[in-house]
Every structure is written in structure tokens, then in C-alpha cells.
Amino acid sequence: MSHSVTIKADGSEKDYWKDLWRNKQLLWILSKRDISVRYKQTLLGMAWSVVRPLMTMLIMVFVFSFVAKLRPDPGVPYPLMVLGGLTIWLFFANTFSQISSSITLNSNLVTKVYFPRLIMPLSAVAVGFIDFLISLVLFIILCVWYQYAPGWQIVFMPLFIFLTFMTSLGFGLFFAVVNVRFRDIGQLVPFIIQIGFYVCPIAYSSRLVEDSWWYKYYNLNPLVGIIDGFRWCLLGDQAFFNPASLYSTIIVSLIALSISVMYFRKKENTFVDHI
């Protein structure tokens, strides 16, 4: 017969990735579920996806530009700089937190049906991605307002989106596994995101810290390269971007991703016993 499996103690059957591919429709349908359920029974519905980044940006512009008098990169309007960084940061933050709670949120599935468990964290990306696209549209509108045209650098955008996805998966998967056993993760993740917001160059430009002695350590944060790079491809060469910071982005996220996937694969068969 075409479809045969052997269930063993260690459970690491070689067809795992093939199985994952076979379940791509499930991935799609779970993503669709998360998206369509998101704003059920809310008054504003999808508008929330616009309101939140917009309000965050306005507050940041007020606090950091008017009150704290932070300076944008020369030639770039501050709101555009903030929204550019915010867009990619929110994509990372949403995806990361969705992934880290993806297994526990789907515990009813974990205990009742089999499918490759990686489907759950993967499908958790969808909601964040939709929000990202909406936020991007907002950015375009703001560009029209400021009459700011993006340059050729825009072609690199998919690369930065992909890197963000890899990084959030690399860190999120690990937390998703730990979350099954220790629900502390649910408390920890929002805290990490809150700290990350200030550690990453969102409200300010990396130019401001470029001359510090600790700049090379600052660059170890994989999101520095992503945020600066994403801003660069939206705003062109006027935005500060140190291509060298991408090395650490790629290296750190690849290492995180491979460790996380290995850890996930090792633990996924025990989810049901701990959840």
C-alpha cells in the first residue's frame, strides 16, 4: 500500500519532511482559521490592524521626536523612519509571540490528532504576515503624503521579510517547545518583546550608536541588521544601513533555527504527555 508507517519509540521516521509537505493544505487551512477568527465579534474588525501600528507610530513620533528630540537620518522624515522600522519589528514581534504559543494554543489538536507538529508554528506566522502587509500599505500612504519615492533598493525587500521569518521561527520554535512544559514562557515573551523594542533601532537610527565602543556587540542582535536593512530598502541610501550587520543576522538566525528545529523534532512526540 502506498501509505505505510512504522511507529517506534524514538519516532523519528525519515518521511517527516515529506509528511509535512503532504499536509500543506492543513497548514493553509489553519492559517486561514487564525486570520478569520482574529477579529470575530469586534466592532472595528480588520481596522484594528491599521489602528494599532498607526497609533503606535503617532505616539512614538510625539514622544521621541517632539519630547525627546531624537534626530532621524538626514533627509528622512521622522515618521517614515519610525513606521519603516516599526513595520518590520511588529512583524517579528507578532510572529515570534504567536509561534511561541502555537503549540499550547492548539492543545486540543495535539491530544487528539496526529500531523507533523511543525504545522502549528508555521501556520502561526500567517496572522503576523497579514498585519505586516497592512502596515506596509500604511507606509506607502505615508510615503505619498511626504512625496517620498522608494529607490531601486526596494527589490531587496523579500530578502528581509524572509530573514525576519527565519529569525522569528528560530527563536519562537524554541520557546514553543519550552512553553509546553513551562507556562512561564507566556509571561516571558511579552517582556522580551518589550525590551527588544528599545534594544533594536526602531525609534532611533543605528547611526546614533555607530560610534560607541559597544557598536560591534550591538550588531550581534540579528534584528539590527534586519531593521536597518528593511528601512534601507524602503527609504534608500539616506537611511543608515551597515551591510556588515547582516552577517550576524544570518549566522545567528541560522544557528538558532537549526538548534530549534532539532530540539522541536526531538520533543514533539512528548508534547501530548506534558501539555
Next chain:
Amino acid sequence: MSVITAENISKKYIIDHKSSKRSNSIRDLVSDTFDSIFKPNKEENSKGKEEFWALRDVNFSIQQGDRVGIVGHNGAGKSTLLKILSRITNPTTGQVKISGRVASLLEVGTGFHPELTGRENIFLNGAILGMNKDEIRRSFDAIVDFAGVEKFLDTPVKRYSSGMYVRLGFAIAAHLEPEILIIDEVLAVGDAEFQKKCLGKMRDVSDSGRTILFVSHNLVAVQALCNKAFFFEKGTLVDQGDTTHIVTTYLSKISQKNLERQWESLNEAPGNDQVRIKSFKLIPEYQDNLMHIDVRTPMQFQFEFWNLEEEANLNLSMHLYSYTGECIFNVGTTSQNFAKGLVTGSCEIPGHFLNDGSYVVSMMIVKDTSTVVYNMEEALSFDVEDYREGVTWYGKWPGFIRPQLNFSIRQTEPVVND
């Protein structure tokens, strides 16, 4: 051809007895770890955990087209076995080879999202159970029809009645087309008509050459549907074979054996200085060579006691209680004068009287029709199993008693066609 082969599968769970101290957050884990480093003699650590084998060295093979019923007490390992076969959990040792697509229905409506409509949930649940979009689309109308929810297709399922919810869940699962179908206790839900539909559907599935594994406490349904059965006890597969044989074995083991109590000498017998109990027995009149009590079985209660007074005016009063404690009936004898010595009473319960269930009997000795001399509470207990013929409905028969009354039906006025 064998579609499922299990070789020596075992499943171990670690039970943590320190339930209050279970390290469920990292802080606990850290403090527990510190505790165990600094106080290595702490007894709890060695005592706190216990191994529990939910399954132990289970071997079997299932042929294509077999309909296998799995019976056993709660905690016998049935659900663990289904979880292993459905790949939800891995065995600790051993392996299972499965050839063919498996669909497992351990719960009705797995993954239904309350906010989504019936239509959306059909696609969601179908995909979760392993159907692809085309398969779902093809059987969509059949599913809706089977569940009877046409009018509510675009209503969120959180507004569904529990009956509709279950019907929709089962309908989707029933239209799966797997080679192997694993089902856990789904007949416990739904109304009579729906249960009939379910069993019919399951029979269709097996007639088309597919394999079914079916766990149920409902032995009538197991007998109706399955051609083979496995009997699990304390994690081991103690017996397998044709359904009737296994069901008989199982019944003889589950019937509570508190059918007889007797005391040899007057000194150890319960009672007081007026009466002492000698024996109390329930003697069933088994209907066939199946040695268990079912709804057809007539029973006789025999009660013997020593009257220790020179002369006493006594009668017996027997109470029959359901397992949950409701009194189903109370019967009494006439009061008579007895001299010192042994007195025997007996009471018959006809067949086709009690419904299936568990029962407890108390016997009371009453003096002068007013004073309770001795009350032997919960003296005997017994189970009555279900038995049906000529019906296609297998749900729990309601009521405490199931008498056969003179209840007839006839046509009184036929319509004559011109």
C-alpha cells in the same frame, strides 16, 4: 493481508506523587533542583515518582477488513493503545507497522472553532482529520445531509445545540475515506436516530473492505459491529478472538462477585442478641451458557437467619437500590410467629424486569411489623448487562426497570383504495 502489526509495544508514564510540588514553572524547577542539591537525603525525591505501565508487551496483528472491538475496564490501556496507533504518542518500547491511511476519531469535532461557521468548520475539521480539499468538496453535500444542518451552515458553531455539534462532527469523520478507521466511544453521544445512522455508516465502511478499530463500553454495539475483539486488562492484551467469545470472557470478569455472603458459625455471624444472619445469596437463572446476568435473567434471593428468641413475630423487608442510591423498590413478607431456630426467606425477581445497570440490595428483619431488629445494609451487589435482539438502536436504554408489558399495536382502520 495484515494492515496493523504491533510488536511488543509498551508505554510507560511517570506519575508524580508530589502533585503539589510538581515543577510546572521554571521557578519551581530551579528551587526543587536547589533543594535536591542541598538536601540530598530528602525522601520525597525518591518516593515522589512512580512508574506506571499503561501498556505492557502488547502484540497483535489486524487483517484488512477486520472490525476489531477493544474492551476492558477503565484504565486497562485501551485509550493509550488508540493514541499510539493514531501516532499521537509514541510507545516507550516496541513498534507498530501500519500500512494504509489512518483516520482516528478520538473525539467528535476535533479542532472545531466555535467562532467559525458550520461550513468553515467542515473544511477545517476535514483537513485536520487528513482529508484534502477535493475530498471534502466532493462529500460536502453528503456531510451536510448526514448531519442535518443545512439551515445552519452559515451560523457559527458556538450557536449550535450540542446535538447538532456532535452530528456535524461525526458526519465529517464518517465521510473520511481512510483504509483504517480508529474510533473511541463516539456512540455515547447523540440521539437514537443518529446512533442508528452512525452504526449503519460504520458498517458500510467495513463492508467496503476497510479496517475498523472500535473502543466502546457499549458491548451491544461492539457485538453488533465487530467480528473480532481484544480484551485488555491492566495494560496487557489478555485475550483476543471472535467477539462473542471475548465479550463473554469480559462479562464474566466484570460482574461483581458479591452475589453470596454466608457465615459458618453463629459467633462470627453479623447480628445481635435477637437475630444472627446465616447467609444471603443471589442465585441467577442463567439464560444460556454465558455465565452472567443480563436483562433477561430471572434471579432468586435467598436469605437465612437464626432467630434467637423463644418466640418472635417477624417479617423481612428487602430494598433494591440503584448504584447511585435511588431506591427502586421495597418488598416485604407477611409477618409470622417463629420459634427459636433457622428461618429462610426467598424472593424472586423475574427476567425482563430490571434494566441494565448496577444494583445494591439491603435486607431488613422487622419485629411486630414495626421495630427494625436488624438491617443488613448493602448486603449484596450485582450488575445487570444489556441484551437486545431485533433492534438497531444501541444507545443506553433509559430507566431503572425494563419490564415487558402487554403493549401492542395494530391497524384499526385501514384506508381502502378505490
